[in-house]
Structures are given as structure tokens and as C-alpha cells.
Amino acid sequence: MIPVIALIGRPNVGKSTLFNRLTRKKDALVANLHGLTRDRKYGRAKISGCDCICIDTSGIENNTNSLSIAMLTQSRIAIAEATEILFIVDARAGLLPEDIIIAKYLRLSKKIVFLVANKITGLDIEASLVEFWSLGFGRPYPIDASHGYGVLNLMELVLSPWITPVTNKPLGVPYHQVTKKNLAQIPTKFITHQPQNYSKKLTQREQTECLDQIDVAIKIAIVGQPNVGKSTLTNCILGKDRVVVCDVPGTTRDSVYIAMERDSRQYILIDTAGVRPRRKIKEAIEKFSVIQTLKSIENAHLVMLVLDAKKTISDQDMSLLSFILNSGRSLIIILNKSDGLARSERNKIKQMIDSRIGFINYVHIHFISALYGNGIEDVFTSITEAYDCATRRIHTSQLTRIMHQATQEHQPPLIRTRRIKLKYAHAGGHHPLLIVIHGNQVKSTPDCYKRYLVNYFRQSLNLRGIALRLQFKEGNNPYINKSNILSS
CATH class of the missing domain: 3.30.300.20 (K homology (KH) domain)
Known part of the structure; x- marks a missing residue:
């Protein structure tokens, strides 16, 4: 069983910074901004030879608005899925009332909790940790996620039940020096990984057969302008509230990768942040969200461009369409919020779209309602057809x-x-x-x-x-x- 580590805490304590440090990637957006992360994000980490899954969560705060409630639900799901929890607090800000509320909830979860005091650089460690003892989780572990201080020691402690030694260190025999003569002197529990023969090289035919056996997941990026229903469509396809949905434009900030299976085929849905015209982007963090969206398009096999069926196709939609075509990705156009439209209205909308993008007449156009789930089955039929065409072997x-x-x-x-x-x-x-x-x-x-x-x-x-x-x-x-x- 692979351990699952959830990063829990109030907003802006460094959860995403620690997540990027553990996964050795920059998938999670990091900025000195309150409540930046909103959806839970999964990543794979490898610490001292042990694989684990990390979950980056949104900050838990004591608010009653709809967005805060949706973010709290995401954190609760992560806590339920986790094997162990890293409860992260801010050593510079000290103990706050939100930390006490989170501590009470974590005790009710009955999960293994490690109290982690982040941002410890430049502080008197012992004096900074004193007030966190009152949370009741034992001694706080001081780290600095941005600089990497104490992270490795912490994770080796957290994953100690899953980390096994490879060699017999008391005998002083390195693994690569294990021979038939000294093998009898080394307890077998210290030799968990058997040597493998890497001298044999696969032939071209064997390499092709190995590649054919790999079940490649179809990566689908869902892109469009803000508030056109991308996250609602993601939840509709998954059949559950996986990502945060709110009427506020720009709710999604990260590109969230979600694995799923449908009709015995593997898929990875990528819910992305909405892309607005450059002149309307004022916050710096929104620029990074747009950059992540464009990277998600390039990483995907197929892109679903989501448009609002009740609005005309804008210049920003055309600009995003141009980027998709230049990246060479397969494309499907989704006209969302089409529930209640008569057949004559749909025909007018389609004629208007054909007048602007008639040069790509090979693309499927679907009228759907992500809120009620209408037309989703036809969308997946087009996805399968496009992927099969893109991967077809032609002599x-x-x-x-x-x-x-x-x-x-x-x-x-x-x-x-x-x-x-x-x-x-x-x-x-x-x-x-x-x-x-x-x-x-x-x-x-x-x-x-x-x-x-x-x-x-x-x-x-x-x-x-x-x-x-x-x-x-x-x-x-x-x-x-x-x-x-x-x-x-």
C-alpha cells in the first residue's frame, strides 16, 4: 500500500510550497496571497526510496461564504483519503484561532497527525515552537519549505513504517559489494532488492511489443473563458464534486489533473483556469494561471474548448482557438449552457460559428448542458474517434x-x-x-x-x-x- 500524505492547514502557511518541494515539480501555484489554492491537487513523491502520494489542499478558514464552504469540503475529502496528515502552521505568525479549530477537527478524524511549524528560518526555534504544544499533537517539527530545511528528516520520520534498509550497515557492506562469499554473513532482511541483469538489451520488436502493452491515458484539457462551466463539466463527467464550482469568475486557479476510467479506457481530465483578454488581467497570479492553462494545452492529447452557447464567439475565444491549433492538439468545441435552446436557435448559433471558424470544418461541435449532464455521451464518442484517428498507424x-x-x-x-x-x-x-x-x-x-x-x-x-x-x-x-x- 502506498502511503497518502495530506497537507492541512489554514491559508498561506506554505502547503503548496511544501507540496512542490516534495514532488520536485512546480505544479502548485505559490504566491504570497491569501487562499490561493482552492482545489485539492495530487502528486507523487519519492523519499529515501519510498513512494508516496501527497495531497495539496485549500486553506481551512472560518468563513460562511459558498466558496469557503466548497474549499472546506475539498480539505475534508483529503483528510478522509489520507493515511497520515501533516498539520502545517506558520511559525512566524504564531498560534491563531483557526489553528485551534483545525486541531479539533483533526483529532475527531482519528488519523495520524504530525504538527509541522513552517517558515522557521531566522527565528529562535525553541521559543517559536512553545505555543504550538497546546494543540495536543506533541512536539512540533520545525521546517522551512521554501529553503528545504528539515523537510527530508521530517518525511523520513513520517514514512518510517514504509522505509526499509537496503544493506547491512552494522557490517559495513555496501549493497553493490554484496557477493556470494559475504552473502551468508548478511541478514536477508537487509537485502530487500535483488540485483537485476541490465546487460541484456531488448530487440526492436520486443521494444515495440512493450510499448503496445502500455495503456496510455488520454489527456483531455478543458479550456475556455472564465465562468463558461469548465469545472461544472469536469464534475459532471466524473459524477462527483471533485473541483470547486462557484458563480464567481476565476474560481479555478490551478490546472487540476484528475484520473478517471470510462468504458474500460483511461482518461486524465485537466480542469484549467479561465483565460481572459490580456488587457483585463490585473493580478499577477492570474498571469501564472493563464501560463499553466497554456502548458496544459501543450501537455494534453485533446482539448475541449468550452463556449457559452448563449453568447457569441468572441475574439478571445478565437485567440485561444488559434493557440490550440498551433500546438497541434486534437480539438472538440463544446457549447455549454444550451439547455432550453430550441432547434432553430441552435441552428442559428451553429451558422454563426461556422461563419467564423469554417476553416476547421473537421472539428466536432456539441451542444451540452454540464449542469444537467445532457450530451456528455456524444462528447466521449467524439473524443474516442479523435484519439483513435490521431494514433492510427498508417502504412x-x-x-x-x-x-x-x-x-x-x-x-x-x-x-x-x-x-x-x-x-x-x-x-x-x-x-x-x-x-x-x-x-x-x-x-x-x-x-x-x-x-x-x-x-x-x-x-x-x-x-x-x-x-x-x-x-x-x-x-x-x-x-x-x-x-x-x-x-x-
Whole structure:
């Protein structure tokens, strides 16, 4: 069993900083801002050879507004899932009434709790820890998450039931020096990891078979402007209140990765922060939220662009759409809040969208209601189709045949009195689907003919919802050097 460590505390005590320190990533946003984290975030950490799962939670505060209640629910779920809890307090701010309230709730949970005093650098440690003894969790453990002070010792103590020694340290025999002669002198409990033979290399066929056996989870990024229903859609797909939903625009600040399974397929939903026009972004933290959203698009296999069906498609939506297309991700357009719209109104909305984005007629458009769950099944049908198209293995002979059919119907143009010659084509990669075309003078192919080839490949292969790119390569002319010699 992998231990699960939940980071609990009031806002702005350094939970996200410690989370990033443990996971050795920068997935959680960190800033000197009250209540920055709102959704619980999961990450994998490895301490002294022991794997564990860390949960970063929102700060628990004594407020009665809807957003604070939703954040408190997220922390309660994390406490219920955790094996052990790190109760983090601020050594600089001292003991506050919110800490006492959280301590009472943690005692009712009957979980193993470690009291951690963060931000200890520059303070008198013993004097700073005195008042935290009254919380009733024993001696507080001083750390500084931003500098890493005391973090390793703390985690080794927390994970001590799961950490086992590898070698017999009293005998002074390192693991790599264990031989048949001294093996009998070493207790077997100190040799938990058996040596493996790394000399044998896998053949190309064995490597391909291993890759085929890996069940790759489909990463789906849900993006759009603030308050269009991205978090509501995430909860609707999951069938539970996984992320915080509130009427306040900009509720989601982090990009939250959530694993799920549907129809025997693995998915990872990425709920992202809303992207507003640059002129309306005033807070610095919102800039980092937008950066995380753009990174989530690049990390995803497929992007669901969520629009408000009752509003016209804006310039900001077009800007976000342009970034998705340039990143080469598969795309599905979601028109949310479409409940109550008549068929005639939907047709008008679709005509308006087609007038603005008619150049991407290969993308599926779905009218849904994330609040009531209407149309979700059709969305997953399009997701499966787009992912299968993006990962389809296409033989070189098939691509070459389609390319020759395209050149027969419409020949390549002349370049300096010589016609471009396309010899053969083969697949070059996925996400986006890349087709490499070899020939003579192919690098001089005009953009209009490139678009013709892209559309011809897309129609012939029946590719829906995915990006398709062409790469042109031409061989070196073997007579260039000879011509230079003759001319000299």
C-alpha cells in the first residue's frame, strides 16, 4: 500500500510550497496571497526510496461564504483519503484561532497527525515552537519549505513504517559489494532488492511489443473563458464534486489533473483556469494561471474548448482557438449552457460559428448542458474517434498511394520551369499527426498546394477532430560538387 500524505492547514502557511518541494515539480501555484489554492491537487513523491502520494489542499478558514464552504469540503475529502496528515502552521505568525479549530477537527478524524511549524528560518526555534504544544499533537517539527530545511528528516520520520534498509550497515557492506562469499554473513532482511541483469538489451520488436502493452491515458484539457462551466463539466463527467464550482469568475486557479476510467479506457481530465483578454488581467497570479492553462494545452492529447452557447464567439475565444491549433492538439468545441435552446436557435448559433471558424470544418461541435449532464455521451464518442484517428498507424504504401492520387487530380505547380515531383510519403509522428513527403523541389511547395494536400489526406483517411501537418524533405543533389569542379 502506498502511503497518502495530506497537507492541512489554514491559508498561506506554505502547503503548496511544501507540496512542490516534495514532488520536485512546480505544479502548485505559490504566491504570497491569501487562499490561493482552492482545489485539492495530487502528486507523487519519492523519499529515501519510498513512494508516496501527497495531497495539496485549500486553506481551512472560518468563513460562511459558498466558496469557503466548497474549499472546506475539498480539505475534508483529503483528510478522509489520507493515511497520515501533516498539520502545517506558520511559525512566524504564531498560534491563531483557526489553528485551534483545525486541531479539533483533526483529532475527531482519528488519523495520524504530525504538527509541522513552517517558515522557521531566522527565528529562535525553541521559543517559536512553545505555543504550538497546546494543540495536543506533541512536539512540533520545525521546517522551512521554501529553503528545504528539515523537510527530508521530517518525511523520513513520517514514512518510517514504509522505509526499509537496503544493506547491512552494522557490517559495513555496501549493497553493490554484496557477493556470494559475504552473502551468508548478511541478514536477508537487509537485502530487500535483488540485483537485476541490465546487460541484456531488448530487440526492436520486443521494444515495440512493450510499448503496445502500455495503456496510455488520454489527456483531455478543458479550456475556455472564465465562468463558461469548465469545472461544472469536469464534475459532471466524473459524477462527483471533485473541483470547486462557484458563480464567481476565476474560481479555478490551478490546472487540476484528475484520473478517471470510462468504458474500460483511461482518461486524465485537466480542469484549467479561465483565460481572459490580456488587457483585463490585473493580478499577477492570474498571469501564472493563464501560463499553466497554456502548458496544459501543450501537455494534453485533446482539448475541449468550452463556449457559452448563449453568447457569441468572441475574439478571445478565437485567440485561444488559434493557440490550440498551433500546438497541434486534437480539438472538440463544446457549447455549454444550451439547455432550453430550441432547434432553430441552435441552428442559428451553429451558422454563426461556422461563419467564423469554417476553416476547421473537421472539428466536432456539441451542444451540452454540464449542469444537467445532457450530451456528455456524444462528447466521449467524439473524443474516442479523435484519439483513435490521431494514433492510427498508417502504412507508407497507403500514404504514397493517396499522395499520387492527389497529384493526378491536381498536379504540383512549376518552380523555375520545373515541376515539383513528389516521390513517396510516410508517417512521422502523432499529436499532431505528421506526414513526411519526400521528393524534388518539395521545399518550394506553395502554401495553397500544401493546404490542398492536407485536405486531400484528411478526406481520404477520414480524419476527424485532429490536427494534420506535412513535412517536406528532399535529398541532396549528388552532382552539385561535380558541377563546381567542372566549372573551376
